[in-house]
Amino acid sequence: MDFRLPMRLTAFAAALMFWMAGPAIAQAPKPQAQQPGVVKSNHGAWSIVCDKPAGAAEEQCALMQNVIADDRPEVGLSVVILKTADRKAKILRVLAPLGVLLPNGLGLNIDGKDIGRAYFVRCFSDGCYAEVVLEDVLLKTLRAGKQATFIVFQSPEEGIGIPVDLSGFGEGYDALP
DSSP states (O other): OOSOOOOOOOHHHHHHHHHHHOSOOSSSOOOGGGSSSEEEEEETTEEEEEEOOTTOSSOEEEEEEEEEOSSOTTOEEEEEEEEOTTSSOEEEEEEEOTTOOSTTOEEEEETTEEEEEEOEEEEETTEEEEEEEOOHHHHHHHHHOSEEEEEEESSSSOEEEEEEEOTTHHHHHHHOO
């Protein structure tokens, strides 16, 4: 499976995703106070966070989880699942801290199986974003999985695996408006 899929978004959906992803987690994630919006529900390790961005006609929601590396508490990620405003695409976006090696991209492993890599598409003051269209095959793999490991690199040889608990992912995804 190619984890490096192109992303096609409307300008509004792209802006919403930057807004929904919240601040970078160069340190351990903070409680929900850093995330814009309101936590509407919790599903295992995942939360549905909703808000109405300025100029939006409707409330927008995302399935989110903030995680840190087991052995590197200063390295963390925000993982966001979002349906575009037109409901034509599902997006997986990951916010990594500044300082990651960009050319190596973001690796993904689910239950010991290498899924592939996504390239970082942009960095801002809050971190660097990798994103892919969440195709059905990847969605099914995430639903069936127990644990995902996202891998960021600080050097070509040094990958840092950051575990993401997939408990509640399917339920949370199904509840995502």
